[in-house]
Amino acid sequence: MRTCFLFLIMSLLASNLWAASVLNVDIYGPGQTRVNLFLAPPLPREQAGSLAIIPDNAPEQLQRRIQANCAFLPFFKILAPQDIVGGPSSGGYVGKNIDFNKFRLSRADVLVTAAWARAGALGEVELRAYEVYNGRLIVGKGYSLLSSQQIPEAAARFCADLMEALTGHGDFFRSNLAFVKKEGARKQIYMSTAQGLNVQKITNLDGICVSPAWSHDGQKLAFVFLDKRRHNLCVWDRRTRNLVREHLPGNTLIAPAFTNDGSVAITLDIGGNPDIYRLAPNFRIAGPIVQNWGIDIGPDFDRSGRKMVFVSNRLGNPHIFIKDLASGNVRRVSMTGKYNTGPSISPDGSQVVFAQMMSGGRHKLFLVDLASGYERQLTFGPGSDEDPTWSPDGYFIAFSSDRTGPNQIYLTTKHGDEPILIPTGPGVSTSPAWGKL
Amino acid sequence: MRVNLERRTYEVDLIGVAHKGKAGAKRATSGPAKAEQRKAAPKIPDVTPAPAQKKPEKKALPEKVVPEKTALPLTTNATKEAPPKPEAKKEAVAKPQKAEAKKAAKVEKKQTKEDILAAALGDAKKTAATEEKAPPQTGDALADALASVERDVSGQGKGTAGDGTAEDGPGEGDSTGSLADWYAGQVQKAIRENWRFPRFSNVVLATTVELRLSRGGEILSSRIINGSGRVDFDASILRAIEDTKILPPVPEDVGDTVVATFYNTENQ
Numbered sequence: 152m153r154t155c156f157l158f159l160i161m162s163l164l165a166s167n168l169w170a171a172s173v174l175n176v177d178i179y180g181p182g183q184t185r186v187n188l189f190l191a192p193p194l195p196r197e198q199a200g201s202l203a204i205i206p207d208n209a210p211e212q213l214q215r216r217i218q219a220n221c222a223f224l225p226f227f228k229i230l231a232p233q234d235i236v237g238g239p240s241s242g243g244y245v246g247k248n249i250d251f252n253k254f255r256l257s258r259a260d261v262l263v264t265a266a267w268a269r270a271g272a273l274g275e276v277e278l279r280a281y282e283v284y285n286g287r288l289i290v291g292k293g294y295s296l297l298s299s300q301q302i303p304e305a306a307a308r309f310c311a312d313l314m315e316a317l318t319g320h321g322d323f324f325r326s327n328l329a330f331v332k333k334e335g336a337r338k339q340i341y342m343s344t345a346q347g348l349n350v351q352k353i354t355n356l357d358g359i360c361v362s363p364a365w366s367h368d369g370q371k372l373a374f375v376f377l378d379k380r381r382h383n384l385c386v387w388d389r390r391t392r393n394l395v396r397e398h399l400p401g402n403t404l405i406a407p408a409f410t411n412d413g414s415v416a417i418t419l420d421i422g423g424n425p426d427i428y429r430l431a432p433n434f435r436i437a438g439p440i441v442q443n444w445g446i447d448i449g450p451d452f453d454r455s456g457r458k459m460v461f462v463s464n465r466l467g468n469p470h471i472f473i474k475d476l477a478s479g480n481v482r483r484v485s486m487t488g489k490y491n492t493g494p495s496i497s498p499d500g501s502q503v504v505f506a507q508m509m510s511g512g513r514h515k516l517f518l519v520d521l522a523s524g525y526e527r528q529l530t531f532g533p534g535s536d537e538d539p540t541w542s543p544d545g546y547f548i549a550f551s552s553d554r555t556g557p558n559q560i561y562l563t564t565k566h567g568d569e570p571i572l573i574p575t576g577p578g579v580s581t582s583p584a585w586g587k588l
Numbered sequence: 589m590r591v592n593l594e595r596r597t598y599e600v601d602l603i604g605v606a607h608k609g610k611a612g613a614k615r616a617t618s619g620p621a622k623a624e625q626r627k628a629a630p631k632i633p634d635v636t637p638a639p640a641q642k643k644p645e646k647k648a649l650p651e652k653v654v655p656e657k658t659a660l661p662l663t664t665n666a667t668k669e670a671p672p673k674p675e676a677k678k679e680a681v682a683k684p685q686k687a688e689a690k691k692a693a694k695v696e697k698k699q700t701k702e703d704i705l706a707a708a709l710g711d712a713k714k715t716a717a718t719e720e721k722a723p724p725q726t727g728d729a730l731a732d733a734l735a736s737v738e739r740d741v742s743g744q745g746k747g748t749a750g751d752g753t754a755e756d757g758p759g760e761g762d763s764t765g766s767l768a769d770w771y772a773g774q775v776q777k778a779i780r781e782n783w784r785f786p787r788f789s790n791v792v793l794a795t796t797v798e799l800r801l802s803r804g805g806e807i808l809s810s811r812i813i814n815g816s817g818r819v820d821f822d823a824s825i826l827r828a829i830e831d832t833k834i835l836p837p838v839p840e841d842v843g844d845t846v847v848a849t850f851y852n853t854e855n856q
Contacts, residue, residue: 174846176772180854181824182780184787226786258831260784260824282820284827289820317820318788546788566787 159195184566185228186260188221190214191241192232193265195275202267205274207299213276218226219265220324223346224314225568228332230259244279246286254283261289263313272297278309280316290316290548320544327586328549329353329363329372330560333579340374340387345542345549345585347560347574353387354394360385365586366409367454372586373407373415384417384434397434406449411456416440418448427461441481449493453500460494460503471505473521484519486526491517493538497545502565504529504539504548516550518565529567534563538572540585549573549583553568681828767839774836775846783828785821785852793821793852801844805835813847825850 193210195202201212221227232239235257242250244264254262265275279291288325290312294305307324315321332340332352338359343350345580354360358378365372370390376383382404384397405418405425414437415430427441427450441447445465452459459474471485471494485491490508497503501521505513507528513535519526530536534554541548545565552561552570557579561570796814799807810829815822838844 164715168634174768176774176775176846176848178776178783178848178850180780180787180851181783181785181828183784186784186824187787226788260827281825284823287819287823317786320788507706 169422174525185226186214187230187258188227188261188263189230189235189239189254189257189259190221190242190263191265192219192266193237193276194241194244196244196266196268196275200268204269205267209273209296209299209302210265210276210337212299212302213265213306216303217278217310220306220310220346223323223562223571224310225564225566227261230257235259244277246279246281246288249286251281251283251286259283270295273299273301276305280313285356289313307344307346307348318544318546320546323547324541326543327365327369328560328573328575329365329584329586330551330575331360331363331582332576333581340372341575341580342372343573343575345547345562345573351581354385356385362406362407362582363584364408365584366413367452368413369586371408371409371413372536372584373406373417375407384415384430386415399430399434400436408450408452410452411454416450416452417461418450427459435437438475451495453496454498455500458482458495458496458500460505462494471503471519473503483516484521486524495540495548497541497565498543499545502545504541506537506539506550516548516563517565527567529565530563530570538582540583542585547585549585551581551583618764768842771836771839771842776804778835779828779832779848782831783824783850785824787852793818794849795822795825796847796849797825799810799829799846801835801838801846803838803844807833807835821852850854 171547193202193214206211218229221229235253237253241254241262241264244266249262249264251262260283262281262283264279264281266279268275270344273296275293275295277291277293280289281287284291290309292309292312294301294303294308296305310320311324313321314323323345327342328345328347329340329342332341337357338361339354339355340360340363341350342353353372354376355380356376358376360378361375363372363374370388372387372389374385374387376385376396381398382402384399384404384407386395386397388395399417399419401419401421403418403420403425407415407417409427410416414432415434416427417430418425419428419436420426421428421436422439422442424444425448426439426443427447428439429437431437440450441461441463443463443465445463446469447461447463447465449462450459451461457476459476461472461474462469463472464548465469465472466483468489469492470483471491472481473484473496474481484494484503485505485507488507488509491505492514493509494503494505503519503521504516505519507517508514513533514537515531516529516536516539517526518529529548530550530552532554534552536550536552538553539548539550548563548565549560550563550570551558553559554561554570555572558581560573560575560580560583562573563570793816794814795812795816798811798813800809802808807829808828812822812826
C-alpha cells in the first residue's frame with residue numbers, strides 16, 4: 152500500500168519534471184501570406200529539340216500570360232530570373248530531372264515548368280507546377296494549341312487549375328465581370344473576363360444603362376435602362392444573346408438582383424415609396440419582399456437564396472440590413488458610419504461588404520462578418536470606392552474607384568489586399584457585377 | 589467557416605521587462621504579493637478591480653469638493669493606509685483629475701477587456717455600477733465623506749489585486765513565467781519570419797511539430813506530431829523550420845524540446 156502510494160508520488164513528480172522541460176509555442180499565421188513562385192524558362196519536350204521551331208514566339212507569349220495571370224493572385228510573389236541561385240534554368244521539366252536544390256536555396260516555393268513540342272499548326276505544351284520543398288507535383292496539364300489566339304485561354308485554364316489545387320477555388324480565371332461604361336451622354340453594359348480580357352460591348356441602347364446584376368448560374372444579366380420617357384427592366388441572355396425589355400408599374404426602378412431560383416428582385420415605388428418586390432418569371436409583380444415606410448433598395452442574395460442584404464433608411468440614415476427570408480427576420484448589419492450603401496453578400500452568406508461614406512464625401516469599403524458582427528474597413532487611400540461585388544469563390548471583391556482619376560474597376564480580397572486595376576479599356580468604368588462563368 | 593474571428597482565451601504574453609507604472613496596468617506580480625492581494629479581495633474576481641478602482645475614485649471627487657474642510661482629517665487618515673499613488677492623484681485639483689480618471693478608466697477598460705473573459709468584465713461593470721449607485725446621500729456631509737472614503741479604501745485594495753488578472757499562464761509557478769514565455773516569443777518570431785503560406789482557406793488548419801534544440805539554439809531535429817491533413821501546409825511549416833536553422837540560445841531553466849503548434853489563421 153505504502154509502496155503504491157510512494158510510486159504514485161514519484162511518477163507524479165517525474166511527470167511534472169518532464170512536463171516542465173517542454174516549451175509550448177503557438178504560432179498564429181505565417182509571417183508572409185505570399186508564396187514565392189518562379190516560372191522556369193520554357194524547354195523543348197525532346198532533348199535534342201529546339202524552341203525556335205514553334206511559330207509566333209508562342210512559348211514566350213504563354214510565359215508572359217501566365218505571369219500576368221499570377222500577378223492577379225495576391226498570394227503569389229513572382230521571382231525574377233536573377234533571384235535564382237545558379238541561373239534560372241530548371242535542368243528539366245519533369246520532377247526527376249529538375250534540380251530543386253537551387254530553387255530551395257533561392258527560397259522559391261512553387262516552380263512552374265513548360266515543355267513544348269511542335270504539332271499541327273502551332274504546338275502542344277505541357278505545364279507543370281511543383282512544390283519546391285519536397286518536389287511534389289501540384290498540378291500538371293497538357294494543352295494542344297491550334298493558333299496563338301488560344302494562348303490566353305490555355306494560360307487562364309492552367310492558372311485556374313493551379314489556383315484550384317492550392318485553394319479549392321479556381322473560378323477566378325473562369326469568371327466574367329459585367330460593368331457600365333460611359334459613352335458620351337449614354338452608358339452601356341460591357342463584359343470581360345475577371346482579369347479584363349475579351350472586353351465586349353453588350354448593349355447599344357439610346358439611353359443610360361445602370362446597375363447590372365448576374366443570375367446565379369451566370370447565364371442572365373439584369374439591368375435598368377433609362378430612356379427618354381421611362382425606366383425599363385432589361386434582361387440579357389448570354390446564350391441566345393437576346394435582350395428582353397420590360398415596363399414595370401410605378402415611376403422608379405432601382406437596382407435589380409437575382410434570387411437563387413432565377414427570379415428578379417427589384418425596387419419599385421408603386422406603394423408610394425421605394426420598396427423591394429419579387430417578380431414572377433413573366434415579370435409581373437409576385438409580391439413584396441421588404442415593405443417599410445422608409446426607402447429600401449439594393450438587394451443582394453447569397454447562393455442559397457435564404458439571405459438578402461439591402462439598404463434602408465428606416466432608422467434615419469441609410470444603413471445595411473439583412474433579411475432572413477425563411478423567418479422574415481430583419482436585422483441591422485452596418486453599425487458604424489452615417490451613410491452606408493451598395494451591399495454585397497458573399498456567396499456562402501457569411502460576410503457582407505458595403506461602401507461607407509467617410510468625411511469629405513468619399514466612400515470606403517467595409518466588411519462585416521455576420522457571425523461575429525466584427526466590422527472593419529477594407530480599403531484605404533485616396534478617392535472614393537463604391538459598388539463592391541463578391542467573386543463566386545467568396546475571396547475576391549471587385550469595386551469601382553476613382554483613386555487614380557476617372558472611375559475604374561479594381562480588385563481586392565476579403566483580407567483587404569492592395570487593390571489592383573482590372574483594365575477595361577479607356578474611359579470611365581463603374582458598377583462591376585461578378586458572374587460565375 | 590467562421591474561424592479566425594473566434595475569440596480564444598489564452599495566456600498573456602509577458603515578454604521582457606515588467607510594465608512600470610500606472611495603477612491597474614498589467615504587471616508580472618511576484619508570488620507573495622499576489623497571495624496578499626488575493627486575500628484582500630476574496631469575493632470579487634481579480635478582473636474587476638481596474639475599472640472598479642477608478643470609478644469609486646471618480647465618484648469620490650465631486651463629493652469631496654463640498655465637505656472639504658471637515659473631511660480633510662479623515663481623508664488623510666485613510667490615505668495613510670492606502671497605497672501612495674492614488675492618494676497623490678486625489679490631492680490634485682478636482683476637475684482635471686476627474687478627466688484623467690475617466691481617461692485612465694477607459695484605457696484600463698481597454699487593456700483589461702482584451703485579457704479577461706467577457707463574463708468577468710460584465711461582472712466588473714455590474715459591481716462598479718452598483719458601487720457607484722450605492723452611496724445613499726444621508727444629507728450628512730461628514731457621514732457621506734466617510735462612506736466615500738471607505739469605499740475608496742476598499743476599492744483600492746481590490747484595485748491593486750487586479751494587476752495579476754486573468755493570466756495564470758503556465759501553471760502558477762511564476763518562475764517559469766516570464767523567461768519561458770519570452771523564449772517562446774523569440775521562437776515564434778524567428779520561425780514566423782521564414783514561414784510563407786497563402787491566406788485563402790476558410791478552414792482552420794493546425795499542425796503540431798516537435799523541435800529538439802541544442803543549448804545554443806540550433807534546431808537539431810523536427811518531426812510532425814499532428815499533421816493538418818494538407819500536404820502543402822505541413823510542407824510549408826517544415827520548410828520554415830529548416831530555413832530558420834538556428835534560434836536564440838536556450839535559457840537555462842527552459843528545456844531543449846519545443847512543441848510548436850502552427851495555425852493558418854491570425855488570432856483576432
